[in-house]
Amino acid sequence: MRFLTRPHQLPPRVAAGLIILNSGLTKRSAGEEAAQGLHGMAAGTYPFLKDVDPVRFVRLLSAAEITLGTALLVPVVPPLLAGAALTAFAGGLVGLYLRTPGLREEGSLRPTQQGVAIAKDVWLLGIGAGLVVEEVVRDRSRTVVVTRRRSSPRL
Numbered sequence: 653m654r655f656l657t658r659p660h661q662l663p664p665r666v667a668a669g670l671i672i673l674n675s676g677l678t679k680r681s682a683g684e685e686a687a688q689g690l691h692g693m694a695a696g697t698y699p700f701l702k703d704v705d706p707v708r709f710v711r712l713l714s715a716a717e718i719t720l721g722t723a724l725l726v727p728v729v730p731p732l733l734a735g736a737a738l739t740a741f742a743g744g745l746v747g748l749y750l751r752t753p754g755l756r757e758e759g760s761l762r763p764t765q766q767g768v769a770i771a772k773d774v775w776l777l778g779i780g781a782g783l784v785v786e787e788v789v790r791d792r793s794r795t796v797v798v799t800r801r802r803s804s805p806r807l
Contacts, residue, residue, distance in 0.1 A: 657727040657734075661786075664779040665724045665731075668738060672776075673721025679714035686710070697751045698744075716741070735783025742776035749773070 657665060682690070684707065691706035694713075701709060720737055723729045748770060749755050755767030763771035 656730045658731070661731055661783065662727065664782070665727075665734065668776055668779050669721045669724030671721075672717050672738075672741075673725065676714045676717025676719075676721055679710055679717065682710050682714070693752065694748065697748045730787075731783045732787035735780045735787065738776060738780030739784055740780075742773060742780050745770060745773040746777055 679690075687706040687710040690713070691701065691704070691709045694709065695701040695704075704712075720741055723734050723737060749763070749767060750761075752767075752770075755764060755770060756762065757764055
């Protein structure tokens with residue numbers, strides 16, 4: 653088995669993976685009232701979720717978080733794949749923060765007291781974007797090196 657994750661990527665992947673995995677495992681046992689609360693907040697921001705049953709929504713969210721958390725923790729999952737998934741997930745959380753009334757001070761990106769917990773999820777977006785950018789830049793630099801080697805005259 654080949655580890656695709658480089659050693660310096662492990663700390664942010666483990667930190668994000670453990671938090672997300674724990675969140676997913678916790679949601680797995682969420683009751684009806686908790687499901688309605690989570691669904692209501694999400695559906696208020698993302699209207700396409702309104703038709704999804706709250707309990708089903710939380711089960712799907714739980715499964716997604718467990719899958720993402722595990723993918724971040726398993727070093728054989730390619731950094732580009734793990735980073736793209738984390739970026740998409742965190743983008744949804746940041747979107748929730750930006751679009752939900754009462755989470756930000758009016759006319760500002762600064763969180764209100766109620767918004768601090770969600771605003772802090774921006775670190776997940778940073779980790780995901782960092783993994784993606786590193787892989788894209790790394791692949792492009794490899795292409796340039798290979799191209800230069802092939803185009804150099806042979807002696």
